[in-house]
Amino acid sequence: MFRRQFLENMASLPALALDFPALDAKLLITGIRIHEVKVNQRGNWHFVELLTNKGLTGLGEASHGFSAAVKDGGDQLRTELNSLFQLVKGESPFAVEQYRQRGFQKAFERGKIAITAFSAIEHALWDLKGKALGVPVYELLGGKLRSELKVYANINRATNERDADGRRLISAFQSNAENALKSGFKAVKLAPFDDMKPLKTSNEAQIASDIDYAVRCIEAVRQTIGPQTDLLIDVHSHLDRELAISTARRLEKADLYWFEEPVDPQKFPAETRAITDATVQPSAGGESIFGRQGFAQLIATRALDVIMPDVKHCGGIQELRFIAALAETAGNIAIAPHNPSGPVSTAASVQVCASIPNFSILEYAYGEVPWRAELLSPVEHFQNGFIRVPDTPGIGHKLNEALLKKHSV
Numbered sequence: 001m002f003r004r005q006f007l008e009n010m011a012s013l014p015a016l017a018l019d020f021p022a023l024d025a026k027l028l029i030t031g032i033r034i035h036e037v038k039v040n041q042r043g044n045w046h047f048v049e050l051l052t053n054k055g056l057t058g059l060g061e062a063s064h065g066f067s068a069a070v071k072d073g074g075d076q077l078r079t080e081l082n083s084l085f086q087l088v089k090g091e092s093p094f095a096v097e098q099y100r101q102r103g104f105q106k107a108f109e110r111g112k113i114a115i116t117a118f119s120a121i122e123h124a125l126w127d128l129k130g131k132a133l134g135v136p137v138y139e140l141l142g143g144k145l146r147s148e149l150k151v152y153a154n155i156n157r158a159t160n161e162r163d164a165d166g167r168r169l170i171s172a173f174q175s176n177a178e179n180a181l182k183s184g185f186k187a188v189k190l191a192p193f194d195d196m197k198p199l200k201t202s203n204e205a206q207i208a209s210d211i212d213y214a215v216r217c218i219e220a221v222r223q224t225i226g227p228q229t230d231l232l233i234d235v236h237s238h239l240d241r242e243l244a245i246s247t248a249r250r251l252e253k254a255d256l257y258w259f260e261e262p263v264d265p266q267k268f269p270a271e272t273r274a275i276t277d278a279t280v281q282p283s284a285g286g287e288s289i290f291g292r293q294g295f296a297q298l299i300a301t302r303a304l305d306v307i308m309p310d311v312k313h314c315g316g317i318q319e320l321r322f323i324a325a326l327a328e329t330a331g332n333i334a335i336a337p338h339n340p341s342g343p344v345s346t347a348a349s350v351q352v353c354a355s356i357p358n359f360s361i362l363e364y365a366y367g368e369v370p371w372r373a374e375l376l377s378p379v380e381h382f383q384n385g386f387i388r389v390p391d392t393p394g395i396g397h398k399l400n401e402a403l404l405k406k407h408s409v
Contacts, residue, residue: 065116122316158367
C-alpha cells in the first residue's frame with residue numbers, strides 16, 4: 001500500500017511543477033533593478049528588485065547603509081549591489097545558502113555599504129522563493145507564531161524643527177508623539193541625545209546642559225503620551241558609562257520601556273554590561289552589528305536585555321533568524337529588530353518576527369512621508385498599535401509602480 005501511494009505521489013510531481021515554476025528547476029535570476037526613493041534630509045530609501053526568466057520579481061531593501069552626508073554613497077551602493085548580483089545571476093532563487101556562502105565574508109570585509117547591499121539581495125531571494133512556492137516567507141522559516149506584531153513609532157527622523165541654539169524643539173517631539181498616538185500607536189521612541197555635542201570637545205557645563213535638555217524632552221513627551229503608552233529612548237552612543245548610569249537613574253520616573261545604546265555595545269561590551277547591571281530600565285542595542293559573530297559576546301555575557309539586529313545590516317532574513325535563535329538559546333533574550341526604514345525592510349522584518357519565539361517589538365519609522373503605506377501593494381496593514389502579518393506569498397507585497405515612479409530620484 002505504501003509503495004503504491006508513493007508511486008502515485010511521484011507521478012503527480014510534473015503537475016505540481018506547472019503550478020509552482022520553481023519546481024521545474026528552471027526558474028533563474030536574470031537581472032536586477034535598483035530604485036532610489038526621495039524621502040528627506042535624513043536619507044532616501046533604496047529598493048532592489050531581482051528579475052527572473054519566469055516573470056517573478058523579488059524585493060529587498062538597502063536603505064541607510066551610508067550617511068546622508070556621504071555624497072557618493074548611492075554610487076557606492078549601486079556598485080556593491082551590481083557586484084554582489086554576479087553571485088546570483090543565472091542561479092536559482094532557491095540557492096539562498098549558496099549566495100550566503102559566496103558573499104557573506106566578502107560583504108563583511110568591504111564594510112557597511114556592502115553588508116547592506118548583501119542583505120538586500122538576500123531579502124529578494126527569500127521573496128522570490130516564497131512567491132515561487134506560493135507561500136509567505138514565514139512558512140519557510142518554520143511557520144507563523146503570531147498574526148500581528150506590536151510596533152513602536154520612531155518619531156525621531158520626522159522631528160526636525162530647531163530653536164536658536166540648534167536643538168530640536170521639545171514641542172515638536174511632543175506634537176509628533178501625540179500624532180503617533182492618534183494614528184493608533186501604543187509605543188513611541190525618540191532620540192533627544194542626538195543634539196548633544198561630542199563629549200571629547202565639551203566641558204562639564206556643556207555636557208550637563210545637553211543632558212538636562214534631553215531629560216526635559218523625555219519628561220515632556222512622557223507627560224504628553226501619558227503613563228499607559230510605552231516610551232523608548234535611543235541615546236545613539238552619545239554618553240559614557242558614568243554619564244549613562246547617572247542619566248538612566250534620573251529617568252527612572254519616566255518608566256522607560258528601554259534605554260537604548262548609551263554607548264556603542266560592539267565597541268564597548270564590558271561598559272554595556274556594566275550599564276545594564278547598574279540600571280533599572282531594560283537595555284537594548286545592536287542596530288549596526290553584522291552576523292552572529294558580531295552578537296556572540298553580547299549574547300553570551302547577557303550585556304543587553306534586548307538585542308536589535310537590523311534585517312538590512314545584520315546579513316538578511318536568514319541571519320536575523322539565526323541571531324534570534326542564538327539569543328533564545330542563551331536564555332530567551334528578547335529580539336526587537338531595528339527598523340527605522342522603508343516599507344520593504346519592514347515587510348521583510350515582519351516575516352522573521354512572525355516566526356521567532358523571542359520577539360518583543362518592531363520599530364516603525366513614523367511620519368517621514370504621508371504616502372509611505374501606499375508605496376506597497378497591498379498597503380501596510382496597521383491598526384491599534386500592531387502591524388498585521390500578511391498571508392500573501394513572499395514578503396507579502398509588491399511595489400506600487402506609479403507611486404514609485406513619482407517619487408524616484
